[in-house]
Amino acid sequence: MTPALTTTTRTATKRTLDLGPAAELVSKEEGHRQPLAPEFVSAEDFSPLEVAYDFGRVRREDIESGPRSIWRYKRLLPVPSDVEQIPNTEPGCTRLVRADRLAEALGVRRVWVKDDTGNPTHSFKDRVVAVALAAAREFGFEVLACPSTGNLANAVAAAAARAGWQSVVLIPSSLERAKVLTTAVYDGALIAVDGNYDDVNRLATELAGEHENWAFVNVNVRPYYSEGSKTLAFEVAEQLGWRLPEQIVVPIASGSQLTKVDKGFRELGELGLVEPSPYRVFGAQATGCSPVSAAFRNGHDVVQPVKPDTIARSLAIGNPADGPYVLDTVSRTGGAIEDVTDEEVVEGIRLLARTEGIFTETAGGVTVATAKKLVEAGKLDPDAETVLLITGDGLKTLDAIEDKVGPKATVPPSAEAVGKALGR
Amino acid sequence: MTPALTTTTRTATKRTLDLGPAAELVSKEEGHRQPLAPEFVSAEDFSPLEVAYDFGRVRREDIESGPRSIWRYKRLLPVPSDVEQIPNTEPGCTRLVRADRLAEALGVRRVWVKDDTGNPTHSFKDRVVAVALAAAREFGFEVLACPSTGNLANAVAAAAARAGWQSVVLIPSSLERAKVLTTAVYDGALIAVDGNYDDVNRLATELAGEHENWAFVNVNVRPYYSEGSKTLAFEVAEQLGWRLPEQIVVPIASGSQLTKVDKGFRELGELGLVEPSPYRVFGAQATGCSPVSAAFRNGHDVVQPVKPDTIARSLAIGNPADGPYVLDTVSRTGGAIEDVTDEEVVEGIRLLARTEGIFTETAGGVTVATAKKLVEAGKLDPDAETVLLITGDGLKTLDAIEDKVGPKATVPPSAEAVGKALGR
Numbered sequence: 001m002t003p004a005l006t007t008t009t010r011t012a013t014k015r016t017l018d019l020g021p022a023a024e025l026v027s028k029e030e031g032h033r034q035p036l037a038p039e040f041v042s043a044e045d046f047s048p049l050e051v052a053y054d055f056g057r058v059r060r061e062d063i064e065s066g067p068r069s070i071w072r073y074k075r076l077l078p079v080p081s082d083v084e085q086i087p088n089t090e091p092g093c094t095r096l097v098r099a100d101r102l103a104e105a106l107g108v109r110r111v112w113v114k115d116d117t118g119n120p121t122h123s124f125k126d127r128v129v130a131v132a133l134a135a136a137r138e139f140g141f142e143v144l145a146c147p148s149t150g151n152l153a154n155a156v157a158a159a160a161a162r163a164g165w166q167s168v169v170l171i172p173s174s175l176e177r178a179k180v181l182t183t184a185v186y187d188g189a190l191i192a193v194d195g196n197y198d199d200v201n202r203l204a205t206e207l208a209g210e211h212e213n214w215a216f217v218n219v220n221v222r223p224y225y226s227e228g229s230k231t232l233a234f235e236v237a238e239q240l241g242w243r244l245p246e247q248i249v250v251p252i253a254s255g256s257q258l259t260k261v262d263k264g265f266r267e268l269g270e271l272g273l274v275e276p277s278p279y280r281v282f283g284a285q286a287t288g289c290s291p292v293s294a295a296f297r298n299g300h301d302v303v304q305p306v307k308p309d310t311i312a313r314s315l316a317i318g319n320p321a322d323g324p325y326v327l328d329t330v331s332r333t334g335g336a337i338e339d340v341t342d343e344e345v346v347e348g349i350r351l352l353a354r355t356e357g358i359f360t361e362t363a364g365g366v367t368v369a370t371a372k373k374l375v376e377a378g379k380l381d382p383d384a385e386t387v388l389l390i391t392g393d394g395l396k397t398l399d400a401i402e403d404k405v406g407p408k409a410t411v412p413p414s415a416e417a418v419g420k421a422l423g424r
Numbered sequence: 425m426t427p428a429l430t431t432t433t434r435t436a437t438k439r440t441l442d443l444g445p446a447a448e449l450v451s452k453e454e455g456h457r458q459p460l461a462p463e464f465v466s467a468e469d470f471s472p473l474e475v476a477y478d479f480g481r482v483r484r485e486d487i488e489s490g491p492r493s494i495w496r497y498k499r500l501l502p503v504p505s506d507v508e509q510i511p512n513t514e515p516g517c518t519r520l521v522r523a524d525r526l527a528e529a530l531g532v533r534r535v536w537v538k539d540d541t542g543n544p545t546h547s548f549k550d551r552v553v554a555v556a557l558a559a560a561r562e563f564g565f566e567v568l569a570c571p572s573t574g575n576l577a578n579a580v581a582a583a584a585a586r587a588g589w590q591s592v593v594l595i596p597s598s599l600e601r602a603k604v605l606t607t608a609v610y611d612g613a614l615i616a617v618d619g620n621y622d623d624v625n626r627l628a629t630e631l632a633g634e635h636e637n638w639a640f641v642n643v644n645v646r647p648y649y650s651e652g653s654k655t656l657a658f659e660v661a662e663q664l665g666w667r668l669p670e671q672i673v674v675p676i677a678s679g680s681q682l683t684k685v686d687k688g689f690r691e692l693g694e695l696g697l698v699e700p701s702p703y704r705v706f707g708a709q710a711t712g713c714s715p716v717s718a719a720f721r722n723g724h725d726v727v728q729p730v731k732p733d734t735i736a737r738s739l740a741i742g743n744p745a746d747g748p749y750v751l752d753t754v755s756r757t758g759g760a761i762e763d764v765t766d767e768e769v770v771e772g773i774r775l776l777a778r779t780e781g782i783f784t785e786t787a788g789g790v791t792v793a794t795a796k797k798l799v800e801a802g803k804l805d806p807d808a809e810t811v812l813l814i815t816g817d818g819l820k821t822l823d824a825i826e827d828k829v830g831p832k833a834t835v836p837p838s839a840e841a842v843g844k845a846l847g848r
Contacts, residue, residue, distance in 0.1 A: 207842060
């Protein structure tokens with residue numbers, strides 16, 4: 001192992017911290033302010049810390065002349081001013097696909113699919129990890145780490161490799177072989193832990209305390225990490241020609257992505273980069289892990305934790321940290337939250353593949369199926385322009401469609417047999 | 425089945441064919457000219473037919489103001505003038521990654537990786553299939569078809585779904601379950617054929633003759649299909665700031681991609697879109713299927729067919745149609761061809777992952793490992809800027825790294841155990 005992994009104190013803390021427009025951290029509950037630091041919970045009110053900015057003036061031209069990656073939005077992110085010059089990944093600028101055939105199937109006038117399967121490791125996690133890495137470097141960290149069961153593990157191991165950093169990725173030892181391979185190939189320190197994901201998570205928090213030079217992307221640098229999700233909102237608005245969509249459907253795991261997409265839209269409006277037109281944010285969960293949807297349905301403002309049981313494993317967070325803030329956002333914008341069964345998730349995957357040629361993982365199936373349910377329930381306006389966030393790739397959750405799809409027929413090698421199989 | 429599948433004649437042939445700048449077909453051997461048609465072999469000299477153009481004037485601004493997909497190059501492709509308005513996929517504009525860590529590992533001054541894993545179905549096949557679909561529609565075809573064992577099957581099924589076309593994809597019935605799933609999910613007519621890939625290929629040619637409304641992308645519309653590979657050259661040049669690289673390493677299956685990348689570079693030079701600076705084209709094969717590399721080594725100008733035996737299955741074409749033209753191109757540009765063992769292929773995959781966080785399929789491993797071998801042999805100039813074409817995704821060939829990579833350690837859930845595993 002290299003020295004970086006075994007050092008326990010941050011030695012490289014810089015004289016001047018450059019996190020671009022980031023000004024300070026603010027606690028989400030009571031708005032206590034504190035200097036930028038690798039901390040994630042307010043010591044005052046114990047609520048999550050969030051980055052606050054001093055943007056100055058940001059013009060569309062500044063963004064449009066930037067690189068074809070999330071770094072074009074560096075003036076809106078907690079990253080160094082020269083972030084695109086520093087070794088990191090260049091995620092983002094994924095396709096916004098006009099989905100006319102899906103729209104017709106859903107009975108909605110206009111649907112756009114934000115297809116984040118085009119990212120370097122094929123999920124939106126590349127966005128948040130890239131921002132976490134950029135911030136972590138400024139704070140003097142030297143190792144990129146996370147607990148994960150899938151997409152996050154891929155993204156952290158790949159980003160660290162590209163940057164020349166060490167990575168430490170903790171996974172439950174029972175993780176499927178394919179997910180182990182897609183992380184191990186990047187050759188970081190992949191550690192299998194005998195325990196479930198909760199055990200792994202607890203271990204991560206403990207290790208974050210012990211190793212001062214390890215940045216756990218979703219623990220000690222979480223406030224920076226989570227800001228990466230704003231780039232989904234920025235790209236959607238820019239790709240629509242600098243305007244906000246009327247409706248957007250976002251999957252809910254911790255809930256962070258949904259609240260950050262909303263934050264991104266609001267920032268664009270406040271900065272005059274778009275007309276601050278009204279939009280409604282909708283949340284999507286799998287029924288087998290639907291604590292936020294249940295709270296919404298019951299009119300609660302707190303979220304009751306659940307024990308997850310769903311094929312949508314990348315959304316299976318039973319105690320979502322940002323649950324209450326999701327409820328706030330959805331209520332404020334006039335949206336709604338729904339959940340769908342595992343069977344509907346698979347149907348959602350198949351519907352998107354059949355109509356638009358886009359193969360998404362189970363989380364995307366949740367989004368599509370929830371959109372369908374929301375239209376049928378009259379909650380999603382079929383006449384309003386709607387964006388669906390497709391945040392991960394079907395190649396990573398093949399087990400979900402196994403035994404559900406297959407060849408139409410198996411035939412001997414003759415043209416006649418093919419013709420017969422096709423019903424001629 | 426819908427009527428389209430069972431109709432055998434093309435009914436929708438248009439009055440005026442609009443294939444943009446495409447002017448006619450020319451036979452590769454003797455240059456016989458014939459009108460644009462869905463034909464692939466010259467009746468005069470039995471050599472492959474290739475598209476010839478009447479480009480007129482094409483300016484960088486025309487391209488730069490186009491969409492973020494291969495359709496920005498429509499003035500250089502055999503596709504309708506309004507191609508971006510017609511339902512199809514929008515592949516291309518994938519990342520050109522400056523690969524400093526890989527360059528250092530290879531001992532080369534400057535390396536760029538063209539990362540085509542970002543395409544809709546994560547391989548370069550989306551480029552050629554999109555062009556084939558656009559041309560096929562103009563010719564009045566109604567069904568998109570192919571024989572395939574992997575990437576092409578994914579691309580055809582997805583593109584047809586997005587366009588609202590029927591697809592017929594023929595696969596050997598022994599194909600791995602994962603590859604069946606990733607095609608079947610798009611819900612076209614996936615037909616498993618009891619036989620090997622040669623049987624499936626023969627069946628495709630037979631069916632192409634019988635079903636006049638079926639466009640087999642790599643059979644009857646092959647001249648149009650193969651032009652799609654030029655977009656790799658166009659993008660590399662545009663992404664380098666409108667100039668040609670000094671060296672490029674291209675994997676060889678049929679050999680079509682390599683010859684078309686060269687054609688693309690030449691067209692850019694002839695049109696004055698780039699300075700026509702010299703470049704050298706290098707070819708990469710797996711030793712287990714290296715007929716073109718063997719011919720190059722032995723100074724032959726014909727290629728002796730082989731029986732493929734390599735893990736690089738997407739390159740495993742034992743009798744490559746464009747083999748002789750590859751030899752011409754490589755000799756003319758002053759390049760070379762090499763081949764690498766399956767072990768080296770896996771090392772190539774791991775090297776790219778470890779240094780740049782890019783996980784490629786076996787074909788990409790062939791390209792990286794061949795580049796390494798060419799540098800070591802003094803054939804690739806370490807002081808010349810070099811582009812590597814990474815044409816497919818590691819998620820599709822997980823079996824290649826299975827048993828080669830894995831967790832560094834399996835530990836109980838304690839911080840001490842993790843520390844020990846990391847050598848503290």
